[in-house]
Amino acid sequence: MEKQFEKYKGIHPGIVLDRELKKRSLKQRPFALSIAEHPQTFNAITKGRRNLNTALALKIEKELQLEEGTLVFLQAYYDIKEEKNKQENSAPDxxxxxxxxxxxxxxxxxxxxxxxxxxxxxxxxxxxxxxxxxxxxxxxxxxxxxxxxxxxxxxxxxxxx
Structure with a gap:
């Protein structure tokens, strides 16, 4: 994983992706279409409402020239954080x-x-x-x-x- 993304562990990868697109002055819809993805699906991912699957993560990483696996690892760290939150909040006091x-x-x-x-x-x-x-x-x-x-x-x- 690239060092610039280390600080984002536990944050939904779509949020990180949205920041990266803005940093590069790329619009969501044209970018989604450029990687043959539905703009609505892509928007849901960048808003953190939908998880990022491996196939799509690889397409995005290739298009943005990111290290392979960066977004997949971010999704994994996010899933781990969510699971820990569920386990911690699984019973009242x-x-x-x-x-x-x-x-x-x-x-x-x-x-x-x-x-x-x-x-x-x-x-x-x-x-x-x-x-x-x-x-x-x-x-x-x-x-x-x-x-x-x-x-x-x-x-x-x-x-x-």
Whole structure:
């Protein structure tokens, strides 16, 4: 990987590509067409909304005369960063939740992402305000409200500041 791109590890390669195009005064649409890529797809990549596949990365690197593999490595580092973020945020702060809320299961074995409906319902039926706040922070206000509304539960949400 070129040294100039080392500082971009963990940033979406499309963002880096967009900066590189601007630095070279190249417009996205003509560049995308020059490498036989759909401009809409290319735009989604440069906005970080779509991942950069290896075949396209090689075409871009060749056209921009970048070292082969630079954008592929940036995509890999970005994927690693995203996966680490997912793993870190895979459970709420268990020190704020009473184990007695989950008397029928081991709290450490709960799949917080797959079983979110049951978790939200249980905490909002039996939990205290601190526990409700932690679950709301973990899942987000919209997700909590949608679960509670879907079950026609009129349980009060805590007031988050």
């Amino acid at each position: 268990l020190s704020l939740l009473r184990q007695s809320l989950f008397w029928d299961t081991e709290i450490n074995r709960i799949d917080w992402l797959r079983q979110y409906v049951a978790v939200i319902e249980r905490v909002f039926e039996r939990g205290n305000n601190k526990e409700k706040e932690e679950i709301t922070n973990f899942y987000g206000v919209e997700k909590v409200q949608s679960v509670l509304m879907a079950k026609d539960k009129k349980l009060p949400l805590i007031n988050l500041k």
